[in-house]
Amino acid sequence: MTIHSSHPFADPEPDPARRLRGRLGTAVTLWTAGEGADRAGLTVTSLMVALGPTPSLLALLDPDSDLLAELRESRRAVVQLLTWEDRQLAxxxxxxxxxxxxxxxxxxxxTTPYGPLLAHATTHALVSLAAEREVGWSVExxxxxxxxTVGDSDDRxxxxxxxRFLALPE
Known part of the structure; x- marks a missing residue:
């Protein structure tokens, strides 16, 4: 066995775009869709709200995820903001x-018509799939x-x- 001074799985030449993405920081959401045995969910951090006459969420999803497959099938999902206490769930x-x-x-x-809703989620949205396209290694x-629904208790x-997961200081 050889002991190395560097991380064994680190990229030999770090990708600058990956490093930039890591420094942007964002809220953590849980997307869920489907019902019964067809339920699917995915932790999503790459997203933004697009305001306008028809406000929308734009998100990057894993093309191989069960969530994307179920979203394509049902055309609906629940997006809930997670709290510090939800980090294991994330x-x-x-x-x-x-x-x-x-x-x-x-x-x-x-259970909702849009998919599973985290019972204690105070801020969440019910969404309908409007469009999708491949972007890089993801599907936008x-x-x-x-x-x-915007709750009042999103302190953390x-x-x-x-x-890494972070919380705002109290």
């Missing part, structure tokens, strides 16, 4: 932490904001920057 839906029984067993969800989706939003 890891579960990102596929980076174990989720015994699947990620939907890690929290309570209510445009989702029309059909209904928005879950944020993501440089590969």
């Amino acid at each position: 890891e579960s839906f990102a596929g980076t932490a174990p989720a015994p029984g699947g990620p939907f067993r890690q929290a309570e969800f209510a 989706v445009e989702a029309v904001l059909d209904s928005i 939003p879950l944020l993501h920057r440089r590969g």
